[in-house]
Amino acid sequence: MGQDVRSPRGPRCIALVGPFQSGKTTLLEAILARTGAIPRAGSVDAGTSHGDSSPEARQHKMGLSLTAVTTQFMGESYTFLDCPGSVEFAHDMRAALPAVDAAVVVCEADERKLPQLQLILRELEDLGIPRFLFLNKIDRANKRIREVLDSLQPASRIPLVLRQIPIWNGDLIAGYVDLALERAFVYREHKPSEVIDLEGGNLDREKEARFSMLEKLADHDDALMEQLLDDIQPPRDAVFDDLARELREGVICPVLLGSALRENGVLRLLKALRHEAPDVTETAARLGVTAGKDAVGYVFKTQHLQHGGKLSLARLFAGTLADGDNVQSSSGEASRVSGMQAVGGGHDSKRSSATAGDVVALGKLDTIKTGDTFGNGKTAPASLVEVTAAPPVLAMALAAADRKDDVKLGQALQRLNEEDPSLTIVHDPQSHEMVLWGQGEMHLRVALERLHDRYGVTVKSHAPGIGYRETIRKPVTQRGRHKKQSGGHGQFGDVVLDIKPLARGEGFAFAETVVGGAVPRNYMGAVEEGVIDALRAGPLGFPVVDVHVTLTDGSYHSVDSSDQAFRTAARIGITEALPQCQPVLxxxxxxxxxxxxxxxxxxxxxxxxxxxxxxxxxxxxxxxxxxxxxxxxxxxxxxxxxxxxxxxxxxxxxxxxxxxxxxxxxxxxxxxxxxxxxxxxxx
Known part of the structure; x- marks a missing residue:
């Protein structure tokens, strides 16, 4: 295979994904502490995590938006994208996944979360992203790992390959055996694990589990299959090369064990990422990016800072981008980079340039949005991916509590939508309501909290109006007459209307059969407008549909008749007729x-x-x-x-x-x- 299989170069980007409350943010804290980016891991429960640190996330103790943090491990740069686990906030994950080299799927031995796990794995499978599965909270496991793996396998379309087996001390897991490394380790809380001798029952279990792992690898390696058939132990380096190659080809999903809260298994995970995860060159090739001098990047998250303006979190796949460069998106929208920052463990630092593999925050790319591909070349780059939001499933009508905040509310909603395109704002022309659509109850609740906390807008909200209509069952002929005399010219309009029901879904139709000039033709339009006015709200209180109205007769006055008079007469005629037409909801x-x-x-x-x-x-x-x-x-x-x-x-x-x-x-x-x-x- 060659050593280069496991020796990628350049900064790497790794997504942390998994079902709600599986421990992703806690794992990020453990990674930052283990790599020295922070003195010690923060706590989600205590509100001290470096992950999603917004007031809303602190209040609800859950990830509500993506967090990007860059750290160093063994001289190499890694940016971890901690993605929300709730399906209501999954758009951040969907937008981020095209940017990453690999994903760590954090899950636990809980069959109730299997459907959520399957949703996440399907996203990764469809995008062809290499993935590790980190079986978290292993210290709480009360089943054999094989049983856990068998229960999780239906969620994955490729084999889950166990890389480690636990070492039991009574009913507790005290450590693990690394099947590729053929070494045993005992956990030490918040410290690297300690190597111990592999002997006795653990040695027997290791041999059996290692052979099972090698069998799965051999399904995609004929040479390894021959070695197993001939009872020849393959070289350790060849096994690691196979693990790296098959991970990147997307034919296996390696499974590692640990406890993020106790920082157990974190170092082994980092080493697996270092040796086996692909680098930006392979990711660029997967996305169809060709290397060149021009920078090609992808915006995976937009943020609006309270005092710092708009920030676009982006990853470069090729070329070099400098602060101040003019860029354009794949749709041809132009902008200029005004400020470039590295994303770090709790603090950001200014940068003058970025190269392929880097994840940076770019200032004031006003015309470029989440999901856009951009470049600094003379021509617009091809779009790498198309990220679409899931259809909205819950809505609320809202309005500013104080009318003077109407403009402020509109601007705030626009910014929220830029940050989270899975929110949709619709103006209902019938009810005149502003309706906010989202992915669930918590999604909308957090949007209201952000409107208040970030933008100082208090809103009133209620369930949106339902599109009720009413129609008629019975035809009626009705005269509508409007006569008013009050000095000077009076008002006179007189119409006879035939009103009858139409078939469901046919809407509204108007016709006239007037003979002899009883109603002059120049008033026909006013009559139709008056009919439409009256149909806006019928006797039940709702718009009237599926109605045919014919103007058959009437009369006029040569001086007092006008468009307004005939419009009013028609409105009176319809209003008086509808209650007689057997209205129905x-x-x-x-x-x-x-x-x-x-x-x-x-x-x-x-x-x-x-x-x-x-x-x-x-x-x-x-x-x-x-x-x-x-x-x-x-x-x-x-x-x-x-x-x-x-x-x-x-x-x-x-x-x-x-x-x-x-x-x-x-x-x-x-x-x-x-x-x-x-x-x-x-x-």
Missing amino acids: LEPIHTVEIVCPTEATAKVNAILSGRRGQILGFDTRDGWPGWDMVRATMPEAEIGDLIVELRSATAGAGSFTRSFDHMAEVSGRTADQIVAAHRQAAA
């Missing part, structure tokens, strides 16, 4: 597609039924073993907080997409309650 019905672990499908069906859903069917999720997809139709009013109940039933892994399907009649008590609530809100 309509509600929007959406098609919903839910993806969930198979063991939760029965719960999901019960949730749908309890929300007036009509289940259309379900099937296995294509390409996702152990997952189902359920299709149903549901009233929009029942979808509002569906994601909250769905996530609770699926250990945080389930999600859904929806699309409008049709409008359906609502009658009886449900309709009465909707109308009463609407009238009360409007009062």
Whole structure:
């Protein structure tokens, strides 16, 4: 294989990913302490971690946004990207993954988190990113490691290859045996592990486990397979070379053991990253970047500092970038680097330039956003990846508590959206509400906290309005007459209108059959406008749809008639006619597609039924073993907080997409309650 297989050069970038509360930030603290970047590891519980240190993260004791920290290990530079584990904040991870050389998937022996683990591994698999699995909290394990591995394997499409086995002291794990190194170590809390003799039962277990590891490596190495068949022990260097090559080719996922809280197993993880993780040249090749003198970089995170303006966290894949360089994105947007900083363990330092592999914070790239590829060449670089946000699943309508903060609120929301593109701001033209869409209850709650804490904007929020409409069942002919005399020219308009229902979904139509000039043609447009005015709110209080109105007759006055008079007459006619047309309430019905672990499908069906859903069917999720997809139709009013109940039933892994399907009649008590609530809100 050659020693160069395990000797990458240049700064490397590693993502720390994993299910919610698996210990990623604690592992980052342990890495920073072990590499000397900080005097000692901070604590998430105590609010002293160097990871996500925002006030909101401290308050909720969870990672809410990506943290980038650069440190040195054995003379080499490593930038670790600590990614949030909650599915509600997963966009930071998705945007960051294209920038990294490898990922460390932090998980624990908890089968309840298996669906979340599968979601994360699928992201890495689809992007072709080499990955280690760090089995954390090993000091709490109460199962044999083989059993744990067997339970985790369904989450991965490639073999999980055990690199270490534990050394037990009664019911406690006291250390581990490194199967590649063929050495035994005893844990020492907050210190490097101590080498001990490999003997007795541990030696027997090591031989069996090592042979199992080699068998999996031999599936992709014919020479190693022949050695095993001939009962020849392969050279240790060849085993390490195989581990490095097969990791980078994405055919195995090595599994390492440890306890981030006690800093156990951290040094061995760092050494595995040093010898086996690819470097920027391989990552650039994976992304299709060709080496050259021009810099090519990728922005994986945008931040707005309270007093420092906009910062773009970026990684360079080729060339050299200097502070002050003019750059352009792949879409042709131009900007200028105004300030360059290295990202460090709790502090940032200025830099004058960066080269391939470096992760830097670039100031004031106003036209370049998260997910953009950029370069300093004369032509715009090709886009390396396209990062799209997951469809939003929960919404709230909001407004500034103080009207004078309306402009401030708009600016703050724009900045939040730049930092987190999985937030979406929509202005509803019908309800005139500003609606903020996000990935879940906590996602929206944190957005409101940031509006208040960072930007000083207090907002009022409530559930968005539902798109109720009303229509009619019965045709009616109605005269509308407007006559007013008050000195000078009066007002006179007189129309006869035929109103009849249309088929569902046909909207609104207007026609005229006036003969003999009863209503002059120049007033026809005003009549139609008056009809439209009246249809904005029917007798039930909602916009009226699927109605055909025909102007059949009327009269006018040569002096007192006007556009405004006929518009008012038409509005009066429609307003008086609609209560006679047997108005009926309509509600929007959406098609919903839910993806969930198979063991939760029965719960999901019960949730749908309890929300007036009509289940259309379900099937296995294509390409996702152990997952189902359920299709149903549901009233929009029942979808509002569906994601909250769905996530609770699926250990945080389930999600859904929806699309409008049709409008359906609502009658009886449900309709009465909707109308009463609407009238009360409007009062």
